[in-house]
Amino acid sequence: MVVDPPPKRRASGFRRVRTVHDLQPRVEGNSAARRVTSDGIYLSPLRQLTTNLVETYHICNPQFRYESAHNPRRVLTKPSKPAHNDGYDNEDYDYVLYVNDWLGTEEGHKYLILDILGQGTFGQVVKCQNMKTHEIVAVKVVKNKPAYFNQSMMEVTILELLNKNFDPTDEHHILRLQDSFIHRNHLCLVFELLSSNLYELIKQNQFQGLSTQLVKVFMAQLLDALTVLKDARLIHCDLKPENILLKSRSPQIKIIDFGSACHERQTVYTYIQSRFYRSPEVLLGMSYTASIDMWSLGCIAVELFLGLPLFPGTSEYNQLTRIIEMLGMPPLSMLNTGKQVGQFFDSYEVWNAHTSQNERKYKMKSMEQYSREHGTNEQPGKQYFKATTLQDIINTAPIPQVKSSRCSGNEVEKEMANRAAFIDFCQGLLNLNPVTRWTPQQARMHPFITGEKFTKPFVVCHLAVSYRHY
Structure with missing residues (x-):
């Protein structure tokens, strides 16, 4: 006498796949187990572990505190040993630059330092993010010496003249100067970011x-x-x-x-x-x-x-x-x-x-x-x-x-x-x-x-x- 085997039981939580539609993930957006933002939007696990990671850590450990100053500060300037200007400049009077450091002030424009683009006799050029517009720009940080400062001020004057009076619509292949300011005795010139030479x-x-x-x-x-x-x-x-x-x-x-x-x-x-x-x-x-x-x-x-x-x-x-x-x-x-x-x-x-x-x-x-x-x-x-x-x-x-x-x-x-x-x-x-x-x-x-x-x-x-x- 042949006896049919009992039907196989699926493990708890699994469901039978019959069509391609069954393979699509189902997200319960209003799950009671999920956190909600101040706007009433339920956070997915992905967001809780990425953009909202700091808050997630704080929930796990109420003693946890995050400050941007704790970000890694990779030095970009060589040599990097402090020598002048209250320790901000090296022996060549170049400003010692670090990744995730700031150029500018809270009152004016602030630029987050991302990477080094070049270095020369005049100073350094760094890749930065304008924290007001979020645009990626190039910032020339001039050496802390009067001769370079004066020559770079002439560059500001010339580019402002060209940009405003002779090429206001940016049609004639001349670099655009976006901003200029003094940061810890260094003249900084902000330019549009271009590619290779x-x-x-x-x-x-x-x-x-x-x-x-x-x-x-x-x-x-x-x-x-x-x-x-x-x-x-x-x-x-x-x-x-x-x-x-x-x-x-x-x-x-x-x-x-x-x-x-x-x-x-x-x-x-x-x-x-x-x-x-x-x-x-x-x-x-x-x-x-x-x-x-x-x-x-x-x-x-x-x-x-x-x-x-x-x-x-x-x-x-x-x-x-x-x-x-x-x-x-x-x-x-x-x-x-x-x-x-x-x-x-x-x-x-x-x-x-x-x-x-x-x-x-x-x-x-x-x-x-x-x-x-x-x-x-x-x-x-x-x-x-x-x-x-x-x-x-x-x-x-x-x-x-x-x-x-x-x-x-x-x-x-x-x-x-x-x-x-x-x-x-x-x-x-x-x-x-x-x-x-x-x-x-x-x-x-x-x-x-x-x-x-x-x-x-x-x-x-x-x-x-x-x-x-x-």
Whole structure:
């Protein structure tokens, strides 16, 4: 006799799953066992153990108390040993910054320190949260020294002028200054938070260089910004890839670091511009104008395309040597007026039969002579390119698609046409003579920027406000 087994009993609390709907969680929102907020909302276990964790701990242990001051304080400044300013500054007069510390005051704006973004001779830049708007921003904390304080106050003045009077709608790729205040004797400047700089972009690309199309996109934006600066009669004085930042992950960029900027009528400093991007007139000790920014722009344009700096000088002498080897001697008008010319050149007189008078000529000092006279040990420096002319360096740069054999003859022809326009564009920016070097307004008319077909060298008429493409 066969007896059917008794039906299996389900454990208490379990229910049979028949459909997908039975797998959905059922939350009893008004369970009597749950806490209720002041608004009468029942708290789920997830919220009780996350956003309401402090209250949960307090219920478990009435003696528990939480204070934000107990948060971990990871030090961000190096060195971090207190030395000045009642222990708030280190030996370099940098403010010693900690994660979860505050900048600002209760009465004014307060900024919660999140992380370090960078450090330089001027001070530090930290990532912060504006506790009033909850926006993530970048705060420059300037060194506690009068020279840096005064220069940074000039940066505040210049950015306020640009932001309010010349670019009020934030259209011209210039950094926005949001706030400024004093915190324990340190001037703090609050900026919009941007992404990585163009040097980092080149580095991420293994220093292989960017396409002419992407270089064009960047150059058009930089020329737009420099046009605004020229209208405001301002000189940036330190244009380089590190001072051009991307907005998020888009090809939109902004010029930053106006700490060295000045008005055209107040060009008091002689040691300006980072060496690789330093103009011939600054190297020679001449008075300078906004055209020095255009020289820097030409150096940046070539570096973006090649992936390596065009003039990586190891010293001012080496920098000038590299420029002259590629572009030739500066005009006599520059050599006759530069205050530093005697450091780099020997001068001598030559009789001119046509004018019946002596003419001054210049010859660059040899590396050995310069080293002997200045007590240095000059070296030739590393050569990044086999070619010696700007045209050959650009034209012989590899085309990425050709390496993978996917580039047709038409594409190569199109690329070389783009390069021809690019070479002509760069030559206008890297003009040794600042008087005839293109202005931002003139460079914006070049076919490389406008997209017009390039057939012959672009010629600018300097005597009239008109531009012609011959």
